[in-house]
Amino acid sequence: MATNVLVFVERRGGEIKRPSLQALSAARELARSLGGRIDALALGPGAAATAAELAPLGVSRVLACSDGLLDLYAPEAYVAVAERAVAAAEAAVVLLAATSMGKDLAPRLAARLRTAAISDAVEVACDPDLTIRARRPVFSGKAIATVAIPSARPAVVSLRPNVFPVPEPSPGATAEVVELVCPVTAADVRAACVRLETPAEQELDVAEASMIVSGGRGLKDPANFALVRDLADALGAAVGASRAVVDAGWIPHSHQVGQTGKVVSPNLYIAVGISGAIQHLAGMSSSRRIVAINKDPEAPIFKVADYGIVGDLFEVVPRLTAEIRKIRS
Amino acid sequence: MKIVVAIKHVPDTEARIKVGSDGASIDETGLKWIASPFDEYAVEEALQLRDAAGSGEVVVIGAGPAEAAATLRQGLAMGADRAVLVEDARFFYADGLARAEALAAVARAESPDLVLMGKQGVGPDESQTAPMVAELLGLPHVTAVTRLEISGGRFTAHREIEGAVEVHEGTLPVVLSIDKGINEPRYASLKGIMAAKKKALETRTPGDVGVSDDRLGRGALLRWEALSLPPARGEGRRFEGDVDTQVGELVRVLHEVEKLI
Numbered sequence: 317m318a319t320n321v322l323v324f325v326e327r328r329g330g331e332i333k334r335p336s337l338q339a340l341s342a343a344r345e346l347a348r349s350l351g352g353r354i355d356a357l358a359l360g361p362g363a364a365a366t367a368a369e370l371a372p373l374g375v376s377r378v379l380a381c382s383d384g385l386l387d388l389y390a391p392e393a394y395v396a397v398a399e400r401a402v403a404a405a406e407a408a409v410v411l412l413a414a415t416s417m418g419k420d421l422a423p424r425l426a427a428r429l430r431t432a433a434i435s436d437a438v439e440v441a442c443d444p445d446l447t448i449r450a451r452r453p454v455f456s457g458k459a460i461a462t463v464a465i466p467s468a469r470p471a472v473v474s475l476r477p478n479v480f481p482v483p484e485p486s487p488g489a490t491a492e493v494v495e496l497v498c499p500v501t502a503a504d505v506r507a508a509c510v511r512l513e514t515p516a517e518q519e520l521d522v523a524e525a526s527m528i529v530s531g532g533r534g535l536k537d538p539a540n541f542a543l544v545r546d547l548a549d550a551l552g553a554a555v556g557a558s559r560a561v562v563d564a565g566w567i568p569h570s571h572q573v574g575q576t577g578k579v580v581s582p583n584l585y586i587a588v589g590i591s592g593a594i595q596h597l598a599g600m601s602s603s604r605r606i607v608a609i610n611k612d613p614e615a616p617i618f619k620v621a622d623y624g625i626v627g628d629l630f631e632v633v634p635r636l637t638a639e640i641r642k643i644r645s
Numbered sequence: 646m647k648i649v650v651a652i653k654h655v656p657d658t659e660a661r662i663k664v665g666s667d668g669a670s671i672d673e674t675g676l677k678w679i680a681s682p683f684d685e686y687a688v689e690e691a692l693q694l695r696d697a698a699g700s701g702e703v704v705v706i707g708a709g710p711a712e713a714a715a716t717l718r719q720g721l722a723m724g725a726d727r728a729v730l731v732e733d734a735r736f737f738y739a740d741g742l743a744r745a746e747a748l749a750a751v752a753r754a755e756s757p758d759l760v761l762m763g764k765q766g767v768g769p770d771e772s773q774t775a776p777m778v779a780e781l782l783g784l785p786h787v788t789a790v791t792r793l794e795i796s797g798g799r800f801t802a803h804r805e806i807e808g809a810v811e812v813h814e815g816t817l818p819v820v821l822s823i824d825k826g827i828n829e830p831r832y833a834s835l836k837g838i839m840a841a842k843k844k845a846l847e848t849r850t851p852g853d854v855g856v857s858d859d860r861l862g863r864g865a866l867l868r869w870e871a872l873s874l875p876p877a878r879g880e881g882r883r884f885e886g887d888v889d890t891q892v893g894e895l896v897r898v899l900h901e902v903e904k905l906i
C-alpha cells in the first residue's frame with residue numbers, strides 16, 4: 317500500500333519557491349503518521365540540483381525531470397510527469413503549495429488520477445485509520461471547514477503559503493536522485509506558458525508580502541494613493557486596496573484585498589481610509605496585527621484592528637511615514 | 646463561436662456566515678444566493694467573443710440546487726442564449742471531481758470552442774473546477790486569465806502569478822478560468838430580464854450526466870466534517886491625544902512591543 321508523501325517543488329528561474337519548502341514540514345508529519353518517506357518532484361532544467369537543498373529538509377528522493385519543455389509552466393506536460401511521479405513515489409498524499417501554479421496543477425492532477433483534492437489547507441494530518449483530514453478557510457476566511465478524504469488515493473492537498481514553517485535543516489543528509497523521462501513531447505502540448513513578463517519596477521505582491529499598507533475610498537482621489545505608496549515604501553510593504561477603489565479604476569485589481577481579490581495574512585496590515593466592508597474584512601482578518609487609520613470612529617475596520625487611530629489620514633499618514641523612516645535609518 | 650460558461654450558485658459575498666445545526670454546513674436561513682462574482686466576468690467575456698465573431702451561441706451551465714436556475718437566468722438576462730442545470734442540492738458539499746464530472750458531461754454534449762468559468766466559486770474557494778473539467782474533456786486549460794485574445798483557432802491568455810504575468814498560447818478548444826480585471830460585466834437590462842424568461846433552461850439529474858447517486862452521498866471522495874467560525878478579533882487599542890502623540894505611540898508600540906518595524 318502506498319505510504320509515501322510526494323511534494324511538488326515549484327521553481328522559478330531555477331530557485332525553489334519558499335512555499336514549496338514550507339510544504340516539507342507538513343510532509344514530515346504526514347510521512348511519520350503514514351510510516352513512509354518524502355519524495356520531491358522537481359521539473360525543468362537543473363531539477364536534479366535541487367537535491368542539495370531538499371535533502372537536509374527531510375526529502376529522501378528527488379524525482380527530477382529536466383526536460384526543456386518544463387522550463388516554463390506547461391500544465392499538460394507538468395501533469396503528465398506528475399502522474400508518473402505519483403506512481404514512482406508510491407504516494408499516498410501529494411502536497412503542493414497553493415500558489416498560482418499549485419492551485420492550477422493540483423486539480424488537474426487529481427482529475428487525471430480520479431481522486432479528491434483539498435485546496436488551500438492550513439492544517440493537514442493523517443489519522444490512525446489513514447483518513448487524510450485538513451482544515452481550510454472558506455468564504456474567504458469567514459469560516460473554517462474541516463474536510464476529510466477517507467480512502468481516495470493519492471489525496472492531493474494544496475497548502476496555503478506562509479502558514480507552515482520551513483523545516484529545520486539536518487546538515488549532511490543526502491537524497492537519491494531519480495531521473496524521470498517526460499512522457500510528452502512539444503507536439504503533445506496544445507497550450508502552455510510561452511513567456512514570463514516581469515514588471516520593470518518589481519512590485520511586492522500582496523499575496524507574498526509580510527507587511528501590507530492598503531488604501532480605500534478615504535483617500536478621496538487616486539493621486540492620493542501616493543501617501544499609501546510612501547508609507548509602504550518606508551516599511552518595505554506591499555500596496556493593497558479595497559474593492560471600491562479598484563472598481564473606481566484607481567489601482568489595478570492585482571492589489572485588491574478581499575473576497576473578490578486576494579486573501580492575505582501578513583504580519584502587519586495597515587488599513588488607510590478603509591471603512592471595512594464585510595468582503596474586505598474577510599480578506600484580511602487573519603493578519604497577525606492590524607492597524608486602522610480612519611476618520612470615522614464607527615468604521616467597522618476598528619472592530620478587527622489591534623491598533624486604531626481615529627483621525628484625518630492626510631495628517632496621520634505623512635507623519636507616520638516620517639516617523640518610520642526615522643526609526644529605520 | 647460556441648461557448649459554454651459554468652456559473653456557480655453561491656451565498657452572497659455580503660452575507661455573514663453562520664454554522665448550521667449539523668455543525669458541518671452553513672445555516673441557510675435567510676441567506677441570499679448569487680452567481681459567483683468571478684463567473685460574471687466569464688459570462689461577459691463569452692458574450693463579447695460571441696458578438697465579435699458575429700455568430701455563435703453562449704450556453705450557461707451549472708450544477709446545484711433547484712434555486713440555481715435563478716442564477717443561470719441571470720446569465721440569460723445578461724445575454725446568454727440558453728441554459729442547462731444539473732439539479733441536485735448536494736453538489737455544494739460534494740467533492741470537486743463530482744461537480745466537474747457533471748459540468749464536463751454537459752459541456753461535452755455541446756462540443757464548444759471554449760469553456761469558461763470564474764477562477765473560483767466564491768465561498769468554497771477551491772479553484773478546482775476549470776482544470777478538472779479540462780482534464781475530463783481532454784482539453785488544455787489556463788486559469789485566472791486577466792487578458793484574452795482569440796483569432797484563427799488560437800488563443801493568447803495572460804494570467805497574473807506572484808509578481809509576474811504568465812503569457813499562455815495554444816489552440817482551441819480550451820477551458821479557461823477568468824479573473825476579475827478582464828472586463829466590466831454588463832448589468833442585465835429590463836429587456837434582457839424579460840427575454841431571459843422565455844429562453845430555454847433544461848434541467849438534468851446527476852444520473853442523466855453519469856454522476857451516480859452514491860458519488861453525491863456516502864461514496865463521496867471528500868467529506869465536509871465540520872464548519873466553525875474563526876476566533877473573533879477583539880477590538881484593540883485606540884490611541885489618544887493629538888496627531889503627533891498618537892503617531893508616536895503607534896510607532897513605539899510597533900517597534901518596541903510588536904517588533905514589527
